[in-house]
Amino acid sequence: MTTMRFASTSQYQQWQQDKLAAAATAGDVHPIDNPDNPSAEQIAAIAQQVTQCGFALYRLPEGFTASRQWLIDFGEHFGLRRLDSNLCSDPDSISTLRDSGDNQRKRGYIPYTNRPLNWHTDGYYNPPDQQIGAFLLHCEQDAASGGENGLMDPELAWLRLHDENPRWVEALSHPEAMSIPPNIEDGKEIHGWMTGPVFSARADGKGIHMRYTARKRNIRWRDDATTLAALTFLQNLLESEENGVIWHRLAPGEGVISNNALHCRKGFENGSGKQRLYYRARYFDYIKRT
Ligand SMILES: [Fe+2]
DSSP, X not given: OOSOOOSSHHHHHHHHHHHHHHHTTTTOEEEOSOTTSOOHHHHHHHHHHHHHHSEEEEEOOTTOOOOHHHHHHHHHTTTOOOBOOOTTOOTTSEEEEOOOOHHHHHHTOGXXXXXOEEEEOTTTTSOGGGOOOEEXXXXXXXXXXXXXXXXXXXXXXXXXXXXXXXXXXXXXXXXXXXXXXXXXXXXXXXXXXXXEOSEEEOXXXXXXXXXXXXXXXXOEEOOOHHHHHHHHHHHHHHHTTOTTOEEEOOOTTEEEXXXXXXXXXXXXXXXXXXXXXXXXXEESSOOOOO
């Protein structure tokens, strides 16, 4: 099964050329001059960047502090309405990400600590009908040091794998490519086995959905030489810190809006007045293609 269909070789080459050209702009930061009433032009520029690169960085004016409601309204400009309420989100479905110390560390919830986070897409452990289409990650306060985010367009990862060996993207599109074991907490099963492809066609038919984690523990990969070779290539690609991998340290008032791009985080250290604080919203919707 292939996740991307092209009518002809020249159509593929055009897509490939466009993707590679757009990747050079992926690190651009889009200003939002009037956050209370963002201009149609600035919203369109961000939506276009997401279409081309899988994600876009934005920056609010200095002195403007985004409320949680502002984030919800901001998402709606891009057609993002169906928020996912995960285990650790607050009642408004927005998660507050900060170092909550040893308790979270012991429970294995790395996002709520200061530790590095491996490359992944969000919700890779969700059932097929609850895949995460988009996320919004907003920095209210950066850490004293560290905490840079790595970002990569899943379609660019698909392209790199495909151009190296088309069988690799086929292997990662197998319905049993990646399985996540059940999550059991205090004797209660939160989810059972979650088995599915890494790459699949988006439900709206307008691009690729990616389900991935570089986490080594508790992941079962389809035991097949092609799958394992593809994974090694992908891991090396993400660790290369080039080839379309963007590193950005979000400053206060900056954020990422994305069609569930690949992302990771370096570890960080808080200091006096510099307690890293991020907000995150996850959606079942995708940002519409422009
Ligand atoms: Fe994430």
